[in-house]
Amino acid sequence: MPLPGGAVAYHEDLAAAVAAREDESPRWVVAEAARDYPVLLEAGARLDRCRDLRLAERILSRVEGREPPAHAVEADPDAGTLFEREPAPVDGPAALTRLQADWLDQRRRTGAAALPGLGALIAAESAGALVAAEMSRVGVPFDRGVHDRLLRDLLGPRPSKGMRPRKLQALADKVVAAFGHQLNPDSTKQVLAAFHAAGLEVKTTHAWELASVDHPAVEALKTYREHARVWTAFGWNWADAWVGGAEDGFGRFRPVYIVGGADTGRWGTDGGGALQLPHAVREPIRAAPGWKLVAADAAQLEPRLLAAISGDEAMIAATAADDLYTELAPRLGGERSKAKIALISAMYGGTSGDAAQLVQLMRDRFPAAFDRVEAAARTGEKGGLVRTWLGRTVPAPSERWWRSLNSDEGTKVAASRGRFTRNFIVQGTAAEWALVLLARLRRELHEAGLGELVFFLHDEVMVHCPAERAEAAAAAVERAAADATAVLFGDMPVRIPLRPKVVDSYAEAK
């Protein structure tokens, strides 16, 4: 089915048509990989590289200080095109498909932005979309038997519909007994009233506020909430909905990832709660028999990136250490815990308690790093735009924001956006470092046939691989991290270690 620009339309031999063109190492232009790539995967085709017009549109719109149009990029139903190679030949406006026109427009805008990292960012974001679709398809290996045993230990047997599990009901009863009257521990209103009736003037029932409250219900309530969460959000119903393909007793957890779900570029999920999986529920994520999991996370990613993006030479030098906080402790309050508060408060905009004083230490000892986040905060407070290292840009303030800036709450609104933009440059740069890592790792795992990427969580990756290839896969993960650092920062001597662990269960990692 010939189409302009070597396009490939939906047809019976989609997989074969794509595979034939993959030999030429094209970068495929797709309207929206999240929608279009699963179709290809289903047909047995794999794309090595793509440009996702929808994701690119969002990045470019924000760079330009706008919000992306609601349905920016649609496949053209008349042309029937979904996949096109880049570059597309241009025979005149009449010959352009909608995808070609949008792609050319984006290419022009990318150049006009004059941000040197922008092309790399769009490529990495697009690669992320491929990774996300592939990971959802493969799934995280999940042992439902282990999950069921864990739930039974914690909660008791699976209850009939509408009932609490036996052990959870016992915990609810303990809360009731501690207060001495009936109440529903799920009801914040009732719990708050119960504390007030007991003469305790708490403002909320948050765990951190209750921590300083001396009442027997506090401990019972805390345990009840922990267990209730496992039951409602990660219990049997959750597994029924999200874990499939368990013929051999081995299931696959298949979350739906939303690439760029957060404004900072971090991913989100749509159902399944993959990015909030409690540590208590990680045991069932297990390698299949004869296989291993390679789990790796980047320690202290954000402060290391703050060192890099600010060019703070003293802080860059400190990234040579495996534990940045210990390394910086002599200069930031003397103890590791204080150095950690100093750094985190500088990146988040913390001001209270110890934080204010420790942030002052940051200013004195690492002025370049401090100035970088302070400048981002000042810009944000005034409604300005800040960008990550590669150029991802915060959303411009809304009309509503400008209005409230000029109202009574203006100071608060400004400070809040300042904290957001302060953190954005760090969290967003961390997200793009991770995207580059994913892209490199995906290619290397595929080319060397080492295993499959099965999970990604902000600064953690997990590979599922045959046991005999685990060491090679672990080496590939370390190389991908080093590559990502080099892609972003070239010869800058910043170190971002990522230590892979070869394990049977996710619970063993960290």
Add this chain to the structure above:
DNA sequence: CGGGTGGGCGCG
């Protein structure tokens, strides 16, 4: 009764 909001808490 069904949708929207806020409290609370899981993760990084």
Add this chain to the structure above:
DNA sequence: AAAGCGCGCCCACCCG
């Protein structure tokens, strides 16, 4: 209302 960033998910509660 953490002392400060980004999310998703569940429940109770409120409103139309």
